[in-house]
Amino acid sequence: MNKVISMQHAIREFVHDGDTVAIEGFTHLICFAAAHEIIRQRKQDLTLCRLTPDMIYDQMIAAGVCKKLVFSYAGNPGVGSLQAFRRAVEKGEPRSIELDEFSHFGLVARYLAGAARLPFYPLKSYSGSDLPKVNSQIREMQSPFGDEKIFVVPPLNPDVAILHAQRADENGNTQIWGLTGVQKEAAFASQRVIVVVEELVSESVIRADPNRTMIPGLIVNAVVVEPFGAHPSYVQGMYDRDNAFYVEWDTISREAATLNAWLDEWVYGLNSRAEYVEKMRARLEKLKPGDAYAEPINYGAYT
Amino acid sequence: MNYSQNELMIAAAARELQGARVAFVGVGLPNIVCNLAQRSHSPNLELVYEAGVFGARPARLPLSIGDPTIVTGAVSAMGMADLFQLYLQRGLIDVGFLGAAQIDKFGNINTTVIGDYQKPKVRLPGSGGAAEIAVLCEKILVITRLNKRAFVPRVDFITSPGHLEGGGARKKLNVRGRGPEAVITDLCILRFAEDTREMIVTSLHPNVTREKVQENIGWEVRFAEALKITPEPTERELELIRDELDPHGLYSR
Numbered sequence: 173m174n175k176v177i178s179m180q181h182a183i184r185e186f187v188h189d190g191d192t193v194a195i196e197g198f199t200h201l202i203c204f205a206a207a208h209e210i211i212r213q214r215k216q217d218l219t220l221c222r223l224t225p226d227m228i229y230d231q232m233i234a235a236g237v238c239k240k241l242v243f244s245y246a247g248n249p250g251v252g253s254l255q256a257f258r259r260a261v262e263k264g265e266p267r268s269i270e271l272d273e274f275s276h277f278g279l280v281a282r283y284l285a286g287a288a289r290l291p292f293y294p295l296k297s298y299s300g301s302d303l304p305k306v307n308s309q310i311r312e313m314q315s316p317f318g319d320e321k322i323f324v325v326p327p328l329n330p331d332v333a334i335l336h337a338q339r340a341d342e343n344g345n346t347q348i349w350g351l352t353g354v355q356k357e358a359a360f361a362s363q364r365v366i367v368v369v370e371e372l373v374s375e376s377v378i379r380a381d382p383n384r385t386m387i388p389g390l391i392v393n394a395v396v397v398e399p400f401g402a403h404p405s406y407v408q409g410m411y412d413r414d415n416a417f418y419v420e421w422d423t424i425s426r427e428a429a430t431l432n433a434w435l436d437e438w439v440y441g442l443n444s445r446a447e448y449v450e451k452m453r454a455r456l457e458k459l460k461p462g463d464a465y466a467e468p469i470n471y472g473a474y475t
Numbered sequence: 476m477n478y479s480q481n482e483l484m485i486a487a488a489a490r491e492l493q494g495a496r497v498a499f500v501g502v503g504l505p506n507i508v509c510n511l512a513q514r515s516h517s518p519n520l521e522l523v524y525e526a527g528v529f530g531a532r533p534a535r536l537p538l539s540i541g542d543p544t545i546v547t548g549a550v551s552a553m554g555m556a557d558l559f560q561l562y563l564q565r566g567l568i569d570v571g572f573l574g575a576a577q578i579d580k581f582g583n584i585n586t587t588v589i590g591d592y593q594k595p596k597v598r599l600p601g602s603g604g605a606a607e608i609a610v611l612c613e614k615i616l617v618i619t620r621l622n623k624r625a626f627v628p629r630v631d632f633i634t635s636p637g638h639l640e641g642g643g644a645r646k647k648l649n650v651r652g653r654g655p656e657a658v659i660t661d662l663c664i665l666r667f668a669e670d671t672r673e674m675i676v677t678s679l680h681p682n683v684t685r686e687k688v689q690e691n692i693g694w695e696v697r698f699a700e701a702l703k704i705t706p707e708p709t710e711r712e713l714e715l716i717r718d719e720l721d722p723h724g725l726y727s728r
Contacts, residue, residue, distance in 0.1 A: 198526050198555060199541020223555075224603075247600030249502055249539035254600075261598040273587075275602035276525060277559040284556055296564050297607035299648045300636025306592045350546045351527045352554045408543050415538045464547050 174342040175395045179445060182366050182394040183209045187218075191331040192242075194221040194362060195228060198353030199249060200408060202228050203336040203368045205401035205445040211235040212439060221330055223279050223354065224249065227404070227421050230256040231439070233269060234431050240270040242328065244279045251418050255425035265428065273307055278325050283354050285327035286361030292324040299323070333362035335387065336402045338410065339371040340378075344392025347384040350408025359387045368396045370410055380471075400449045400456055411459040478708050480661040481620075481727045482716055483680055485511060486708035488572075488618045488659040497521045498570045499563065499608050500531075502540050504618045505572035507716070507726045510536055514715050521550070523568060525604040527558045536720045559604070563611045566651055571612030573605055575619045577630050580674050580694055581644075582637025582655035582667060584609065584617065585630035592632060602634050609635035610650040621660035621691045628694045638672035645672070663688050664705060668697075678703040 177185075187193060187210060195203050207228045210218070214237070220229050221242040226249070232238050234256035246257050259265045274282065277297045285293035294313075304310040304323070312323050335355045340346040346367045348355055359365050367387060372395070378385060404414035425431045442448050449456065485508055492498060492512040500509045500522050510533060513520045522531040526541035530550025537544050546552045562568065576599050577585035586605060590596030609615060615637075619625055637655045638645045645654050654672075658665040664678040676688055677699040689696060708716075721727045 199539050200526070200543070243601065245601050245603035246598075247502070247603075249541065250506075250537075258598050262595060273601055275606040276555065276604040277563070277607040280555050280559055295559075295607075296611060296650070299610050299650050300633065300639055300645070301602075301606045301609075302587075302592075302633045303602065303606060350543065350552060351541055352552070353527065354555055356554060357556060406543055408546060413539065413542060415542075418539070461543070 175344050175389070175392060176342050176372065176397060177394050179205055179209045179368070179396045179398060182396050183213055186332050186364050186366055186393055187215055189216045190218070192219040192221060193332050193334070194330040194358045195334045196222060196354050196358040197336055197402070197405060198223060198351055199413070200351040200353065200406060201336040201348070201355065201402055202226060202405035203334050203401055204228055204403060204405065205398045206334045206366070206368060207232055208439045208445070208448070210237060211435070221328060223276050225254060225257060227254070227418060230254040230425060231435065233257055233260050234266065234425070234428070235435060235439070236266045238269055240272060242272040242279070244274045244276045248418060248422060251422050255422070256431060259428065272309070273303065274310065274325065275303065278310060279328070280354055280357070282325050282328035283357035283361050285325070286329040287357045290327060292326055294322045294324050297323060328361060330358070330362040332364040332366065333358045334366045334368065335359055336368045336407070337386070338369065338407060339373045340367050340369045340395050341373055341375045341389070342395060343375065343389035344387070344395050345375065345378045345385055345389040346387040346392070347378060347381065348386045349384060352386060356386045359391060365392045366394045366396060367392055368398050368401050370399050370401070370407055372397045398445050401445055403452065403456060406459070409461065411456065412461050414455070414459060476707065476710060476713070478713055479728055480680065482713060483705065483708055484618065484659055484661040485716060485727060486712040487664060487705050488616065489515065489712070491616050491657055491659065492517055492520060492570065495520060495570045497523060497568050498572055499523045499525070499568045499612055500540060501571070501573045501605065501608070502603065503574045504726055505574055506540060507536060507720050508618055509572055510720055511712065511715055514719065515712055523558070523562060525555065525558060527553045527555050529553070529558070529562060559607065563607060566611070568612045569614070571608040571615045573608065573615060573617050573635065575617055575625065577625055577627055578617060578619060578658065579627055579630045579637070581639060581641045581672055582617065582658065582674060583630050583633045583639065584635040584637060585632045587632045587634045589631055605635040610648065610652045612652050614653050615655040617655055617658045619658070619660060621662045621688065623691055623693045626692045638667060641672040642670070662691060673697070675699050676702065678705045680705045681707060
């Protein structure tokens, strides 16, 4: 089945006002193209889930599409704070947002429970931390098999997950290499899945390397082909992280006015990711890495 | 040899990793420290990044802890579920290296909020992996600049537990990790008293006075009887910091 559609179409059809949405990707494979389309379509009251809200949710918070944040680290990695996030939490601007806060392991565990349809997931974390005191979803229980006490967290099952990847076929069989973060768990945990890829490949390319398939087409609703769709995040082997932009964001986002001007120019002022790529062309070309190929492996032909 | 207080702090922190086999690398300063250790005295140090890498050999200093350079040439790249469960929770990590926005006299770390959680004066990034690193790595090292805003008698929020209320409090948690062992700052190194588990100054950086240290700590701090002077950074360490790891001086100037 051919599930390839445009980003506009995918967001219109699969992301609704009030939805719980996970655009994941840990530093790697963060789908800014999808976030910008959600902002352009002026979706409302979204519960946004991500381990690291990062610049992507900072932009969505500033644009007013976020009602609630489910997260574990809201900083600009290696740079400092997320300014729009802070304005929303400290001053309620442009609107106040609810926080549902975990640690990384805790949120990973929530996706694991969600993906495997379990009622909770146990983990050895949170001892001595104040996090369980401010989040009643982090609970301590007695092990049914001994004296040990263990913390548990509930499943997270987003309405829709949007996951960026190197490549997929038209049915949505998706391959990822490099940091795979929680892409797989977030996909299996969600009711609907949109995969966004740098490259559309034939089914035979996927079948030639089945160990690299993270998300099967079985659970995918839409495939969007969007080269450079993760910029200023990166795609292993294809383009580097635009670290300079993450540093610039600190300045752009200091004041709501400069941030809004940026959104006007780079999100509202454009119709598609293709226009963003065209406008950003010179900068994107500098992000191409050198080559570092793996040795081919032999799966064997058994006839 | 001229050097900055930050360069001295980074070199001194890296030396704390001598003999360690597997280190969990935190965001910010710990990142440059662990990479300096690997490039100088500890070439066999295995770097673990919460992003999902074991045995990283970064060719450049990763600005973020999910940089592509930590993947290329690593022993293993994996999902975060495997990293947290099979490496950290399984108990394979010797040292966790953390930064701290706020730290108290018992080494409890706050990276969540300044002020009240519901109505924060300053909203900080939160835990990331620190809450679990703090209890699941065998020991913890902390690096942060010394100032009164950061070094407070009690943190506003315990994101990552240190020695809690001191004494035997942490033992009662019944976790694998023994907690913080040293705090490396730009003015001095602090360790924790055996009995009270209170932070004490054990080494002053060259040309730093006791008064200067006290001015920058929010409680009356004790000094070790055998107070040492921190060795200066070597030429090789400075070269690595300036030429390879931090050419723009983001961390070290």
